[in-house]
Structure formats: structure tokens, C-alpha cells
Amino acid sequence: MTTLSTQAPAVRRPAVDAPRPWPLLRHSFALAGRSLTKTWRNPGMLLEALFMPAIFLLMFVYLFGGAVSGSSREYLQYVFPGVLVLTTILTGQVSTGVSIVVDMKKGVFDRFRSMPIARSAPLLGSMLGDAVRYPVAVTMLFGLGYLLGFRVETDLASALGAVALTIGFGFSLSWLTVLVAVLLGDENMVSWVAFLVPFPLVFGTSMAAPAETMPGWLQAWAEVNPVSHAIDASRRLLLGGPVAEPVLMTLLWGGAALLVLAPLAAWAYRRRM
């Protein structure tokens, strides 16, 4: 039996006197720490990030490799950079939106909202905390790729550039799911959006096969599809070729997505009161 002390804290002087600078960043980092602790406690949440890239890579290389390239080994070099983009986009889509909806339905978000913290911090904190999935998924992909025989044909700096670029691109696009999540507030709907949206974007490109082999309408789509630039950039950073143009286009598209979607999602989130 525990007894409550009858001595209350001195309430007349608030513990918090004045706001400190950079509230959005500091609060987001504190909340990202919370997400990381939760992930650490439920590592099952990372299984998806771990196995999804492996499944896609094995499927492409062994199911289609022979048909497309005549050899699995050759096809692995071709398809790996595309699977890297697929991995980072899917990782971004499936993780964050769902965990935000789950959080919003629980009382803990209401507590955050009742506190004098930056209003978008819970949203951004959740995104940052979930970002741990990207390195997990990418490490898995490269590990398996190397076991199967994939080799980077450029240098370490370019390879790291490809990783950073594709993660950044996946993170930017993931704000789409976040926006949908905040607007709909239903995790089942969010799962569907997260599942359906990436497909035309990622598969309607030269990821799995050269665009020349596609019907005209699909070629036209692959031409204008922003993910095509990301795949070109990834391929050239990993395998060689002029990188300036596709990297620039990827940065522009990713930046545009981030600049449009992130403020929209934050606005929709703040407006849910």
C-alpha cells in the first residue's frame, strides 16, 4: 500500500519560465527519441523494413532475371539500383503514416496538444523517429545484394551519395502518406494508400526493364514520372555515367514534394483540433 505525500509541489512559480529557441526542432527530437524507444521495445516493427527489400530483390533477380537479361547475375547489376529506390519509397510509405494514426487515436497526442509545444512537433518527431527504418532497410538490401554478387562499379562516395539521395527522396514522398493519414485518420485506409500509391510511381519506370520494351503509353508515363529520375540517378551513382542531370532532377522533385506535402500535412494536423 502506497500513500500519497500530502506535500504538493510549489505551484506559484512555474517550472518553465520562458520558451527557449528552436522549439520545433528540440521538441521534435525529444519526440523522435520517444519513437525510437518504442521501436527498440517492439523490434517486430522493424521486420517489415528488414524483409521487404530482401523479398523484392530475390523476386526480381531470380524470377525475372533470366527472362529479362538472360542471366541473373547481369540482371542483378541492372535492377539493384532500382530496388534501392523502391525500398526507400516503400519504407517511407508504409511506416510513418500508420504510426501517426495510431498515435492520434491514443490519448498521448492529446496530451502533447494540450502542452505549449510546437504544434507540428509530434508529427515531425514521429517522422524522424521512424526514419531509423531507412538505414535498416538499406543495410539489409546492400548486404543481400553483395552476397548475391552485386558490386558497386563507382566508388564509396558515390555509393553513399546514392543511399543519401534515395533515402531523402523516399522521405520526401512519405509526406504524401502522412498527409493522407492526418486527413483520414484511419489506419486501414492509410495502409491501402501506402500500398497502392508507390506502384505506378515505382514500377512505371525503367526500374525492372528498359523503357524501350514498354508499350507507348507506359513509355510516355515513364518519361514524365519523377521516380524515373531517382532511378537513373541511383543507377549512375552506383554503376557509373553522368550523374549531374538525374541527381539534380531528383533533388528538385524531392524538394518540391517536401515543400508542398510537408506544410500541407502539418497544416492538416494542426487543424484537427
Next chain:
Amino acid sequence: MSYAFEAEGLVKRYGSTTALAGVSLHARRGTVLGVLGPNGAGKTTAIQILATLLRPDAGRATVGGLDVVRDAARVGRLVGLTGQYATVDEDLTGAENLVLLGRLLDLPRAAARSRARALLTQVGLMDAAHLRVSAYSGGMRRRLDLAAGLIGRPEIVFLDEPTTGLDPGKREDLWATIRALAAEGATVLLTTQYLEEADALADEITVIDHGRVIAHDTPAGLKQLVGGRTIVVRPSDPALLGAAARVVERVTGRPVEQQHGGALTTPVESARAFTDVVRALETARVDVAELALRLPSLDEVFFSLTGVTETSATGTEETA
């Protein structure tokens, strides 16, 4: 008079349902306001508006002189909120939850830790500090919720049904904490379905029902408002109940109202009648085991104000 918070004519609708139909509430600094009402009366909606979680459709509210809609962020610095909807994270431990909230209130790391320890001690959860909240009992959860609302040493504390689902012993403990808060100068808004709780804690009580204020007074004033006092007489020897009833009837000049369980009750006009009854019983040599002049209970007050029976007003919700 300076009010710590003040709401005027709050209206909140959800579709065709009107949760609040013009509720006004206020509390002086350092007092406890009890908001009493059955489920669905609008208590939680009112607190959520004051705590800036909801915008009112009409009416206005200020907390510490700040408008809850225009100055929402600054209001957040003044208030601490405890309610079933604003809760803690189940995957974190009690201590981690409080430290996180302290960090979000811009406390340095060391200060957040020591604040968390002090509060865990205060609500008697120090032993469970490093257990995940998912392993807490309902009562432990409520106490952690209360601690979470007090992290920022708020001047104004909103407690939405803080003792719902607690067993009586823990409820008394929580009451002691709430009284201590008020003694330290905090202003407390407490909603409750427990009439006994409002009576025990509140300086003033606002009774709301169906989104409207139906009464506002001190606990004693509220009791006076609704009806006269009652004398209870329980003779030591149950066989003398009839004799006692005749004595009381002679003094008060009206028939006794109830006569069961070996005790009789009768309404009286004034306290003067009580002393007369005492003397008359003495003269008639009727020894009593219980002799009381009692105010109507808040249950009775509530019944006469709303026409709702006490069972629906005090129904409890079980929390896991």
C-alpha cells in the same frame, strides 16, 4: 474579483448533437471548482475547450486572462490537464513518460529527471517508476496521469474525472493531493460524477446537465437551495421506535416521513426544532444510538435539480 479562468456562454455542437448549449464557468484563484454532472452532460467538452483542445462554436473563455482560442500556446503554459483522453504512452515507463513531458516543457535533462522523481514519489509510484505503463493497474494509470498534468507546476489544473475507477482508499489519497494543490495556491477545476467528491473537495460547485448550467453555489449553499434539513433519530432499543416517533411528531407538528431500519427521519423547518426534539426525547426517557440534523445529500440535490435518479448520476466507468 479575479478569476483564474472564466468561460461565458460556451456552445459546442457535433453535427446535430449539442454538447454545450451556453455554459458559463469561473473560479477564483486558489479555489477548487467542482463541475458535477452525469455522463454526457458536457463536462469533458467544457474542459477540452478551456485546455485549448477544442474550439468553441460560440462563447468565449479566458484562462489566466488569456483567450483560449487566440492565445492557445500561452494558455498551455499555465495549465496542467489530467483526463482519460490526455494520457501517457503505454510503451514507455512511468519515469520515461514524465521525463519526456518535462523535456517538452523545456526543462533541462537533469531538471526533468528530478522533477519526474519528485512527482512519482508524490503520487506513490516510485516503486513502479521503471515499469512500462502497459503493466500498470487502472489506479496506477490515473495517478501517473495526474503526475503528467503537474509536470510544469501549472497555476491552473484541470482534472477530468480523476478518480473514476479508483478504489476508495486510492481515491482518498488522490483527494489529499488535490487539496494540497489548492493549498499551494493552484486553481483546480475538477469534473466528477461523484457527488461525494465534489462535496469533499470543491469550494464551489457548478452543476451541469445536457450542456447547460443548472446550478452554481457552494456545497452548503447548494444543499440549502434545494431543501430543508432532516432530523434522524435511532433509539438504542428498536422497540422504542414508536415512542420516539410520537415524541418527534409532537414537537415538529408533522408526521415522520420514513421509518425503517430502526431509525426515523423527518424534515424540519429550523435548527431550533432539533434542540426541542433533543429535550423532548430526554424528558420521555428515550435513549438514542443516533441523533443527527443533516443537510440533504448532494445526491438528493442533484435529483431535485435534474430529475435524474442517483443511479444514473453516479454510474462508474471501469478503466483498464
